[in-house]
Amino acid sequence: MTVESTAAHKPRRSAGGKTGGTGTKATGTTGTKRTTRAAKKSTDPQLVQLLTPEGERVANPEYDPYVAGITPEDLRGLYRDMVLTRRFDAEATSLQRQGELGLWASLLGQEAAQIGSGRATREDDYVFPTYREHGVAWCRGVDPTNLLGMFRGVNNGGWDPNGNNFHLYTIVIGSQALHATGYAMGITMDGADSAVIAYFGDGASSQGDVNEAFNFAAVYNAPVVFFCQNNQWAISESNEKQTRVPLYQRAQGFGFPGVRVDGNDVLASLAVTRWALDRARRGEGPALIEAFTYRMGAHTTSDDPSRYRHDDERIAWEAKDPILRLRRHLEAANHADEGFFGELEAESEALGRRVREAVRAMPDPDRFALFEHAYADGHALVDEERARFAAYQASFADAEGGQ
Numbered sequence: 001m002t003v004e005s006t007a008a009h010k011p012r013r014s015a016g017g018k019t020g021g022t023g024t025k026a027t028g029t030t031g032t033k034r035t036t037r038a039a040k041k042s043t044d045p046q047l048v049q050l051l052t053p054e055g056e057r058v059a060n061p062e063y064d065p066y067v068a069g070i071t072p073e074d075l076r077g078l079y080r081d082m083v084l085t086r087r088f089d090a091e092a093t094s095l096q097r098q099g100e101l102g103l104w105a106s107l108l109g110q111e112a113a114q115i116g117s118g119r120a121t122r123e124d125d126y127v128f129p130t131y132r133e134h135g136v137a138w139c140r141g142v143d144p145t146n147l148l149g150m151f152r153g154v155n156n157g158g159w160d161p162n163g164n165n166f167h168l169y170t171i172v173i174g175s176q177a178l179h180a181t182g183y184a185m186g187i188t189m190d191g192a193d194s195a196v197i198a199y200f201g202d203g204a205s206s207q208g209d210v211n212e213a214f215n216f217a218a219v220y221n222a223p224v225v226f227f228c229q230n231n232q233w234a235i236s237e238s239n240e241k242q243t244r245v246p247l248y249q250r251a252q253g254f255g256f257p258g259v260r261v262d263g264n265d266v267l268a269s270l271a272v273t274r275w276a277l278d279r280a281r282r283g284e285g286p287a288l289i290e291a292f293t294y295r296m297g298a299h300t301t302s303d304d305p306s307r308y309r310h311d312d313e314r315i316a317w318e319a320k321d322p323i324l325r326l327r328r329h330l331e332a333a334n335h336a337d338e339g340f341f342g343e344l345e346a347e348s349e350a351l352g353r354r355v356r357e358a359v360r361a362m363p364d365p366d367r368f369a370l371f372e373h374a375y376a377d378g379h380a381l382v383d384e385e386r387a388r389f390a391a392y393q394a395s396f397a398d399a400e401g402g403q
């Protein structure tokens with residue numbers, strides 16, 4: 001049983017509007033060895049799964065209703081989203097290797113968690129991402145090239161958050177959980193029926209900010225969904241260093257439901273996130289989704305995972321690849337033919353080219369722009385620093401002139 005299974009269709013809301021507890025036994029993964037975790041079977045009873053790694057659709061009475069209207073065209077759309085997102089991500093990694101970006105945080109392996117949850121959001125919902133939510137950004141309609149400016153070091157963000165209700169990438173681990181909760185509390189005060197979703201990682205679950213956000217959201221019954229992508233690693237720290245209980249069970253202690261979904265299953269990720277957003281919009285408060293997935297690549301392009309994890313772990317997770325499993329399903333159900341896959345391949349390559357050209361054409365920012373926007377009305381110290389920087393820049397004038 002998943003924690004939420006008692007709460008999904010019987011939300012227990014007291015007269016005061018608070019969600020009730022979600023009594024579930026702790027299953028105790030304490031001390032689980034890396035190899036055991038990597039080999040975790042898809043039949044894990046804790047895990048909400050609608051598509052097996054072999055692409056077989058399995059029934060789930062609790063969550064099937066949330067994807068009951070899915071058509072073959074919708075499934076092809078989810079597949080297309082994942083393929084294009086992976087292609088964009090691979091291009092960004094290459095661009096970093098070519099010296100065009102300073103850094104890149106790859107989402108490789110997490111496409112289903114991001115596309116499933118991202119496609120569950122409504123236009124008027126608000127999304128608070130980390131630095132790895134390229135698939136969610138895609139679903140929100142943020143042009144992928146705009147994600148790259150910050151990683152090239154030419155701007156501080158690259159898009160207007162209110163343009164797509166998609167906040168700027170947040171590097172300070174877990175802080176966006178508080179921003180999201182505050183925003184969600186504001187929505188309630190405005191009387192709107194939209195919801196908020198906050199993304200964060202397994203490592204972030206250890207941050208005070210995230211736990212404070214859980215408590216505020218619970219106490220104020222805020223319409224916020226906490227979407228934790230448990231990709232098994234926080235840079236070089238494994239899950240065992242973050243928690244003594246499965247992460248989704250943390251919700252129980254704060255008084256709202258938690259559910260663990262197969263984060264490599266796009267359909268299950270879509271269904272579970274729809275469930276959580278729906279109940280938040282109905283005024284039933286927060287929920288925690290733990291999307292159980294895997295970071296197939298390095299933490300960022302500055303990281304070398306071979307220093308701290310075994311390759312057999314990655315190989316075991318490759319068998320659960322999110323894109324491959326949906327492809328298997330599409331093919332077995334005759335929902336997509338060679339023509340579809342071929343066209344998508346061509347579209348992927350065109351996207352790669354577009355991203356490459358856009359990055360290379362990004363103009364360098366004005367050197368003095370970094371002193372702007374620190375204070376609305378200026379500040380003596382910033383003025384002093386600007387002047388010192390100007391003098392430093394001027395000291396190169398001779399050298400430049402002499403070349």
Ligand SMILES: Cc1ncc(C[n+]2csc(CCOP(=O)(O)OP(=O)(O)O)c2C)c(N)n1
Nearest residue numbers: 132171172173201202203204231233234235
């Ligand atoms: C407050 C804070 N502490 C430390 C860091 C350095 N840091 C950057 S990413 C990271 C690990 C985050 O792991 P997780 O939350 O699992 O997300 P993932 O990178 O796996 O998606 C850390 C510790 C930071 N950015 N902010």
Ligand SMILES: [Mg+2]
Nearest residue numbers: 201202233234
């Ligand atoms: Mg992580």
